[in-house]
Structure formats: C-alpha cells, structure tokens
Amino acid sequence: MPPTSPVPDVFAPAKLGPVSLRNRILKAATFEGMTKDAVVSDELVEFHRRHAAGGVGMTTVAYCAVAPEGRTERNQIWMRDEAIPGLRRLTDAVHAEGAAASAQIGHAGPVANSASTGAPALGPSRLFSRQSMRTVRAATKDDIERITRAHGDAARFAVEAGFDAVEIHMGHSYFTSSFLSPKINKRKDEYGGSLDNRAKVALGVARAVREAVGDRIAILAKLGMDDGVPGGFWLDESVEVARRLERDGSVDALELTAGSSLLNPMYLFRGEAPLEDFAAAVSQPLRLGVKLAGGAFLRSYPYREAYLLESARQFRAAVDLPLVLLGGISERATMEAAMAEGFEFVAMGRALLREPDLVNRLRDEPGTRSLCVHCNKCMPTIFSGTHCVLA
Template sequence: MSETTHPDVLAPAQLGPITLRNRIIKSATFEGRTPKALVTDELIEFHRRPAAGGVGMSTVAYCAVAPEGRTERGQLWMRPEVVPGLRRLTDAIHAEGAAASAQIGHAGPVANGKSNGVPALAPSASFSPLSLQKIHRATTADIARITEGHANAARHAIEGGFDAVEIHFGHNYFASSFLSPKLNRRKDNYGGSLENRARIVRETARAVRDAVGDRIAILAKLNMDDGVPGGFWVDEAIQVAQWLEADGSLDALELTMGSSLLNPMYLFKGDAPIRDFAAAMPQPIRLGVQLVGKAFIKEYPYRDLFMLEHARQIRAAVKLPLVLLGGVTDRAGMDTAMAEGFEFVAMARALLREPDLVNRIAAESKTRSLCIHCNKCMPTIFSGARCVLVDPVPVRRSSSDS
C-alpha cells in the first residue's frame, strides 16, 4: 500500500459490525479503580477522558470471566451484578462520541490465588512468583468452564452496552500460557503440538462468536513473542493467526508481546522502575523485588513502533484486520502503520499522560506525545493507574460502587 493511498487514521472506519469515528483505539491498561470488583465513578471518568479526547474506541480492562481469573480480588469479573455499572460506563463513553470495548479473559498463572482466595490455574502445575503459592493444573472441566465463561462474559458485555469485546490471548494469561511450550507441558489434546496448544484459543474465540453473533465486534489480543527463552514465538504466532482467520471467529487481531508472569517489561520498553514496583508491593514480595527485581523486571530500550518488525510478519500472512500496538505516539507513527497495511492503531501510556492527545494531533499533525516512557505508571495499577508526572497522588476510590 503506497503512502499516498493508505487510509486516513482520523477518518471513520468499519470494525466488524460497528463503525468507529477514527482508527485509534485506547488499548486496555489495568485501571486499578474497582476495589469491590464493581464499576466506580473513578473507572467511568478514567475512560470518559480519552473518549472526550478523541479516541475511536476505549477498551476497559480487565473484565475477568471467572473469580479465579482475576489478577487480584479487586478486579472486575463479569456477572449480573456488574451490568448496571457497565451500562453507566458505556453510556459515558458513548456520550463523548467513542465506542466501548470490554477486554475479557482469564489471568491463568498470572492470577493471584492468595488475593482471590482460590488457586490460580495454568496448563501445568507450577509455583507462582506473584502469590508465592502453587499454581494448579487446569482440568478439562476447568477448560470447558472457562471457555463458556468467555461466552457468558461477552453476553454480559452486550447487556452492559459495549460495542466490542477483546479476548485476551496474550501475556501468558490463561490462553497464552497454553500457547507457550515453556509453560504447557501437557500430554493431552491441549498440549504438545502447536495445533493442540492453540486449541483453547480457537475454541474460546468460537464460543464467543457463537454466543454473540454479529451483535458486537470481536477482537483478540494475541502474543507474537513471549520474550522468554523456550516460549511462544512469532513463527508460531503466524500460524495461529492464520487459523483464527480461517475459523472466521474474529473481526480483528491486536498484536502484542511479553509475559506478565516471566518478563513483563518486554511489552513496555523504556525504563524499569524497580524501586517503584517494590514500594507498591506488600511484604514479603516487596523484599523479593528489592533483592532480585533486576532479574525479573528487565530494561529494554524504547523506540517508536517497537512492535512493527514482528507485526509486519503477521500482516504479510493474513488479511484479517490488525491493530498495531507499541510506541504509537504521534501522527507520523500512525501514518506509518496505515501505510504498512494495519487497519487500526492502539495507544496506552501516551493517553495516560495526555487523554486529549488524539484531539491535539487532529488539530496539529506535528504534535508529539509528552510521555517519556519512564514506566512509573506501571506500579500505580495498585492504587489507580495514572501518569505520576501529571498526577502523583493515588486515586481516591469512591465507596459507592455501581
């Protein structure tokens, strides 16, 4: 696609059955604003601001499909009680002219079993560095229940007024851990060959499509590279993307990388704020981060469009609409993504710093993000995700959950 014929990133675009006012999506970033696993006024305002700031769609994270699928007990999980609050949230996003997407998934081995009060689940038994507890091997009954949980979560998303759902197949959460040869040591139909390791991904996407049809758009967030020796890698991601395209379950793929379990900074690039992470953790995990944090929280140089090299390989292999994530900070990067054949771009940290960045780019194309990639926003998920350079004070959560 030549530079002169690529789509205008700021023009309306079709995503499955819905039309977005532009091709810019606020990517899911855990908000830390649901202390009782229900919607709060602070969560609504968190998404209203980028919607007012010009994004085409804002993605609510993280809407777990089961109680044990939360990274911690304050996280949203999809059930009838949450629907009225979700409706208030989506109404606020829609009032600003944007669409609303719910990221649905199961944290798997990334779940904090101690916080949730129920064991974390993974393809194979192991020990969690996050909760310092055993991670249990998921049974076939667990897999069937979690797959159906995704379908139910999508139904609740529709009841809550969402225009789209994004299924989480990344970051070594439940589905992603099955894709990983390092984490999946099973000998049954969900382990071994790539076809078996990808089975749960394909079954989950199909269950969601069967549950909602074409009433809402269905995206999935797919890892291209776990950033871990022996983990899932781009050559296998290409094949999985091709299978998902052939299955016809998805309207788009958002491409990502990294492992929240084993190498979280691989996703973000930039500074590694180990001291800030330690300060945000309870003991004894705080001491562990202080002692061995450098081995776990690694530092990778930041550059704009840092996922583009991997994503190009997926782009060349499928016709399915793709969302480019990673270092999208200005109009030049957005135009590059469009010229490379990506249908949408996603932004995260830049919108934490400046929720109105899209409107500012629309008004002046040479506008650049003020985000300095210090990543000090990452530890704030425990007290309310924010840019500490703009708002150093932790979020005061309301006691009146919806």
C-alpha cells in the first residue's frame, strides 16, 4: 500500500480477493476440538456462529485436513463428501450473522499424530516425533504429488460447502512449512537444499488451489515468517517465498505467523506456558514427558501487543499483497496502528475466545479493553473443546 493512500477504517467494509467483508477483522484459526468422528458438530457450528454474531468480518474454521493422515489427531475434519453437509450448515449459520467463513486447509505433515490417526506421519525427512513418540516417514515424490492435488480437491470441497475463502496452512512445521525449513528438511533431491528446491511444495500447493477454484473464493496463505529456532526457516527466506507467491498470483493475501509446532510452539503464542494444564490434559506417556521436559519444549516468552509486528514489517516493505497482521491483537488502537502501517487486515485469536463479542464492543466503544490476560490456559482445552477457562 503506498504511503500516501488514506488509512482504511478497520471497521469499514473491505474486499479480500473476490469476497466483500463487513470489516477488516478476522477470527484467526484456533483449533476448536469439537469435531468428533471428523465431521462438524453442533458445538462447532455454535462456536463460529457466536464469533460471527460478535462482529468479525470473517471466521476461520481450523482445521480441515486435505487427507486422513494429515490430521494432528483422528477426530479432526478431513475434506471429503461426508464432511460437506455439516460444513454447509456451519457456513449457513455464519452467513446468517453477516460474516464470511474461511476454511483453513492443510496437511499436518510431521506434526500429525500417527499414533492417533493410525497412518504414518509424513515429512520432508525421517525424524522422531516427540508428540506421537513415533518416527515420521520421509515423503516420496508420489506422496508430494498426491498431497499437492489433495489441497486443490479440499479447496473445491470448501466451495461446495459454501465457504468464502480458504486459508492454506504454510506454517508451524506442517507439511509445506516443514519443507521450507532447513532445520527439518534434509533431503538431497529436488525438494531439498536450496530455497528454490525447498519452496517447490509450498508454491505448488498454492498453484493447485488457485487452479482448482480460480476466483470463486478468496485464497489466503498462513505463512510462517520464522521457526523461532537457530538454523530454522528465517525472515530472509520467508520474505522471498512471499515474493514468489505474489509473483505467481496464487494467493489473494498472506496471514503472517511464526513458530514451529515441532521445534518451538510457544514462539507464536507468547506468554506463560501452562505446563501443569497441558500435563493434566494428555495421557501417558506424554503426560510424564510434559512433566519432566515440558519446560524445555514449551518455552515462555513475554507477551506484548502486536508482538509479530516487527517481523511483519519486512513483508510489508517487500510485497504489495494484502497482509493480515496476527499476534497480540486485542485493542482498537493496535488495529488502527496496523492499518496506518499498511496492513489490510488483522486477525484475533485468544482475545475472542475470552469475549466473542469483543469486535462489536470495540466498534461501539473505542476505549474497550480486552479481558484476555494471555494466561494461555485456553491452549490445553483443544483436547476437550477450545474455550477460555476464565469466561
């Protein structure tokens, strides 16, 4: 956005690709833990209806796997014919409240829990997963081609289910993200080594989605800016991937995220890591592992408003694509500052779990302060139905 452009009103209508939104505030994807049998439940419909009624421009369903082995656990939705009626019920409920609906699609790759799904977890290279306590298998070229096609198929299912957008998951060491990371990707073939090679999966997935749906719905990519660990994917390379996605014309916007579910998950969330709550929420032997070594894996980082802004500025300077600022967005002043810096949208997560109607109140009473204290105790509730424990 040129510096001379007028600063947009975050509460005014906006275009995201072919979709018109009532404002520039998105409900970020936060796994809901409400999809028993891998299909939509009444609880999931109500979760998103409530956020739509609370004022967001678009709410994001997280997460819709493109293949059964691409789930982090067996109850997650995977995009297939049986899931469509429930997803259509969800999008109808969201639309009835005046909001748009986005489906986060992706393949969990090495983050998938093979012990839960019963299928091998796939990554760029063979590695041992501390989450599932099993080995991740190196994806074959056939696997890569199949998973790439599956993203396109999932996007078509999203159109059939009435979604206004899809968000391709390219962060947190999920399949496409793991290929980007030199810390995880140790391949010696055309998918490893140079950034040109490591980016092939992400760029190919985005192209497959664009080819599948054209301009019928908006396409976002949730792109990891950095893994948060030495030797991992870092800003210099992620900015270049953003440039290539823009050049391809395969996405309408980028939502900028950070951290690795395999290597450093709290780098995204910031704040205290609720280790005791995590230990209580999981079964053995993982519970013992959390108690003994959780502090080394779930590190704590200081929380502040807009904590990803400094990194995200590098993308704003490098591409003209619309950008969604994520991370510590809970005050109207933060949203307006993001607009002033050229970000077209903001995304909110934990603050909306605490108060689903926060957007309406921020619009009507600009001085409203979020009640979220960023304790992160909502995070372990993904195993039982995501919610704020203080609400």
